[in-house]
Amino acid sequence: MSRAFLAVIDSVGCGGAPDADRFFNDALPDTGANTLAHIAQACAAGRAEEGRSGPLKVPHMDAMGLGAAIRLASGALTPGLAAEPTGLWAVAQEESRGKDTPSGHWELAGVPVPWDWGYFTDKENSFPPDLIAEVCRAAGTKGILGNCHASGTEIINRLGAEHMQSGWPICYTSADSVFQIAAHEESFGLEALLDLCKAVAPTLHKMKIGRVIARPFVGSVAAGFTRTGNRHDYAVAPPAPTLCDWVQVAGGKVHAVGKIGDIFSMQGIDDVAKGTDAQLMTALEGLIDTAEEGSLTFANFVEFDSLYGHRRDVSGYARALEWFDAGVGRMLDKLRPGDLLVITADHGNDPTWPGTDHTRERVPVLVAGAAPGSPGIVAFADVAASIAAHLGVAAEGPGRRFL
Numbered sequence: 385m386s387r388a389f390l391a392v393i394d395s396v397g398c399g400g401a402p403d404a405d406r407f408f409n410d411a412l413p414d415t416g417a418n419t420l421a422h423i424a425q426a427c428a429a430g431r432a433e434e435g436r437s438g439p440l441k442v443p444h445m446d447a448m449g450l451g452a453a454i455r456l457a458s459g460a461l462t463p464g465l466a467a468e469p470t471g472l473w474a475v476a477q478e479e480s481r482g483k484d485t486p487s488g489h490w491e492l493a494g495v496p497v498p499w500d501w502g503y504f505t506d507k508e509n510s511f512p513p514d515l516i517a518e519v520c521r522a523a524g525t526k527g528i529l530g531n532c533h534a535s536g537t538e539i540i541n542r543l544g545a546e547h548m549q550s551g552w553p554i555c556y557t558s559a560d561s562v563f564q565i566a567a568h569e570e571s572f573g574l575e576a577l578l579d580l581c582k583a584v585a586p587t588l589h590k591m592k593i594g595r596v597i598a599r600p601f602v603g604s605v606a607a608g609f610t611r612t613g614n615r616h617d618y619a620v621a622p623p624a625p626t627l628c629d630w631v632q633v634a635g636g637k638v639h640a641v642g643k644i645g646d647i648f649s650m651q652g653i654d655d656v657a658k659g660t661d662a663q664l665m666t667a668l669e670g671l672i673d674t675a676e677e678g679s680l681t682f683a684n685f686v687e688f689d690s691l692y693g694h695r696r697d698v699s700g701y702a703r704a705l706e707w708f709d710a711g712v713g714r715m716l717d718k719l720r721p722g723d724l725l726v727i728t729a730d731h732g733n734d735p736t737w738p739g740t741d742h743t744r745e746r747v748p749v750l751v752a753g754a755a756p757g758s759p760g761i762v763a764f765a766d767v768a769a770s771i772a773a774h775l776g777v778a779a780e781g782p783g784r785r786f787l
Contacts, residue, residue: 385677386722388771389715391668392489392682393708395689396420397732397745398475399458407483409559409739414483414732417743419693420450421460422736423705426698428463434699439464442709444716445727445750449473449758453748456760472751474786475761476728483742484560486594486619488730489647489684493626494768494781501561502592507533510557515587519565522583523553523576530556530566535694535740536611540566540601544609547572553580554599559741561594566611569600574614585618595619595646613659617646625780627768628652631680634777639675641667641683661687661704665711672718678775684730693733694740701735716752724753724774728767751787759786 399418401407407414426432427440441464442450449472451465457475480487480497487497504510510532519528527550529543534556540547543554547568554566563584567577577598585596596618603609628638629652637654642664645656657667664685671681685708692701712727719725732745749767754774762784769783779785 388724389681392684394686395693395733396729398454400746401744404744407744414744417734419732419734424462432699432702444712448750457746472754474749483731483744491764504557528555530554540609545605564597566599589620621649636678639681644682696735698735
């Protein structure tokens with residue numbers, strides 16, 4: 385028997401997507417976006433010195449093939465990432481017509497998205513009146529706040545006080561296929577927020593809006609407002625059985641770490657560990673110690689995207705990469721014979737790029753526990769097929785194994 389661990393570093397793209405010209409940030413195409421290369425270049429040039437210093441230091445992932453993957457994906461220069469790979473590495477390219485979290489994760493799990501997602505394209509007055517009316521009915525309010533594209537941290541600082549006075553939920557969106565509702569955990573109530581999101585999710589899912597996201601926060605006008613770790617995503621369910629289901633059908637356990645349970649609507653998931661990325665790293669390392677034979681552990685580390693990519697924080701992103709690399713070193717030491725560890729990403733979010741949205745990019749695929757080498761450029765769905773082959777479970781969908 386074998387075990388598999390799939391860790392998604394949310395938004396860690398490596399450039400080179402051939403269709404990047406079809407995706408936009410602030411009306412500019414994503415052509416040339418390269419999350420990892422541009423961070424490495426900024427570090428080498430001394431432009432990422434807050435809380436760290438010098439060239440990007442990720443020796444474990446570089447040895448696994450990170451620098452090689454960036455160069456294959458895009459041909460970009462990667463200062464400090466020059467190790468000769470000692471493991472199996474590849475570059476994955478997405479088929480789904482989106483640069484969002486569900487598309488990336490579902491396709492990594494073997495199921496490309498067969499439809500076009502719905503979006504709220506107007507930056508102001510973003511939502512149709514009938515949707516606003518439904519939210520108001522479900523919330524028991526006479527109106528909503530927001531109704532626009534916004535950064536989650538910015539909008540709670542701007543509207544938090546008015547929300548606490550009126551009791552009206554803060555509703556906003558972005559370039560992604562999302563409908564987000566922010567509310568104060570105490571004055572509005574966490575359970576009331578979750579109930580509200582759950583109530584309106586079916587309507588939004590019919591519109592092919594991928595996720596309704598509850599964004600609870602705490603604080604006051606005097607102390608400022610801060611989002612909490614009680615976020616919950618109400619996502620459209622995958623349209624076909626995924627890698628998670630394949631493992632369960634074969635009798636294996638599926639352990640989710642981070643927002644994986646939300647992304648897959650708990651379809652094919654046995655249990656979930658949630659928390660900050662630091663807490664999720666502890667959980668993932670613990671599962672390497674305890675996970676059963678034949679099991680899949682599927683993890684997402686969201687703060688690369690939410691705290692650093694969307695906020696265009698190059699230093700913070702570099703710090704997070706260096707922190708994660710230290711965790712990779714510990715995980716490699718813990719792996720048992722027969723284990724497979726796959727490290728990859730779901731899309732890009734270049735912190736040097738215009739705008740604040742995801743960027744359309746290829747992603748690195750770094751594998752420990754397989755014969756060294758590289759299949760070159762593969763499909764996202766090939767990751768699922770390869771993990772299924774390692775675990776000896778039947779795979780469905782278009783993916784082809786590269787192990």
